[in-house]
Amino acid sequence: MTETDIDIALFSSEAHRLFLVQLKAKAVTQPGNAALAWRIAQIHRALGEFDDALHYYCAVQQAEPGHPEASYFIDLLSGKGGNTPLNTCGSLAPPFIRFENFLDARMQEALWQATTEQLPELHPSVVEEYGVVGLHQNTRRSHSNRAGQRIRDIFYQRVAELVERHDIIGKLEISNLDAVRDLQISLIAYGDGDYFKAHRDSGTMPNNRLRELSFVYHFFREPKRFSGGALYLYDAGQVAGEIAQVNNFTCLHPVNNSITFFPSRALHEVTPIECASKNPIDGRFAITGWALRPEDNH
Ligand SMILES: O=C(O)CCC(=O)C(=O)O
Ligand SMILES: [Fe+2]
Structure with a gap:
């Protein structure tokens, strides 16, 4: 599996786990890499691990201040619904509370x-x-x-x-x-x-x-x-x-x-x-x- 297969693999939680191990190993050496943190956050969200997902969405925001989707997910997963408006952040992840x-x-x-x-x-x-x-x-x-x-x-x-x-x-x-x-x-x-x-x-x-x-x-x-x-x-x-x-x-x-x-x-x-x-x-x-x-x- 390569990192580019990720969209296909997203539907299997075992593949999710494999990717997480690989991506996290890479993230240790590249703490400021927003794209990498983003991928890790997205996988944790799909596994229902919101604390971990939040940690990495925050890392995205730190590496790239003003990242609109990261703010959206930080609001969403911390239980505030989508305080960042959907129509401006460009995310098509449905809001929930x-x-x-x-x-x-x-x-x-x-x-x-x-x-x-x-x-x-x-x-x-x-x-x-x-x-x-x-x-x-x-x-x-x-x-x-x-x-x-x-x-x-x-x-x-x-x-x-x-x-x-x-x-x-x-x-x-x-x-x-x-x-x-x-x-x-x-x-x-x-x-x-x-x-x-x-x-x-x-x-x-x-x-x-x-x-x-x-x-x-x-x-x-x-x-x-x-x-x-x-x-x-x-x-x-x-x-x-x-x-x-x-x-x-x-x-x-x-x-x-x-x-x-x-x-x-x-x-x-x-x-x-x-x-x-x-x-x-x-x-x-x-x-x-x-x-x-x-x-x-x-
Ligand atoms: O059981 C659930 O969590 C959802 C049920 C549902 O989607 C429905 O009844 O339309
Ligand atoms: Fe339903």
Whole structure:
């Protein structure tokens, strides 16, 4: 492998590791090399290692003060969303904002009760593919349903308040939305072998065409009894003003009781889950929600 193969290799974490060793060995002898630090930072971001990624994005900024994308990623990975505006920094990595410890202990308990009660009502998840909503299990495998009233009661107000308090719509640069008014919410259970391949939450169907802001709340029993299930947020490339191939992504490992917001149009994926236990309650759970823009706003 050579360094120039990096874009191809980015999709395998083993290749990521190999490159990291090589690049870091080189970086020791070239501490002021911004391009090198940039590559290392990008790989750490794709491995979900945000502290390491931040360290190297800061090195980029030090070597090249005013580097717009480095500032963007420093804001992004330190939890501030994209304080550096996307449209001026030129990055096509989708912004996101994650909060840990979203629900207090009492609410988490209430959520587990509501989830356990709703488990028998979950069915194999459907998804839109080329304008057809159905069971497309090459794309999506999990069990899900619209969240019942008890789950809605736990999330609706808390999410709306959080979005307002932290100006999440502004930070994610969602222009067609001013507040959370209309929220679709669903419950998803991922067991062994489940996944959700790259997709966007907004589309052309009646149920998804108005989606602007997505959130995912991750929860699972501790100690964690599964592996995998990372949420990848893909960067988009651009060629002549058109969206082009992706070449990197931000990896968000699932954190129990965390909530992550991102624009619904962002391409994202849930990597396969491995879970030895056959008990569905031992898997990876998500509450996902979508804030809809008003009907007349395009
Ligand atoms: O489970 C997740 O982390 C994300 C789920 C998702 O992307 C969706 O339901 O659209
Ligand atoms: Fe999604």
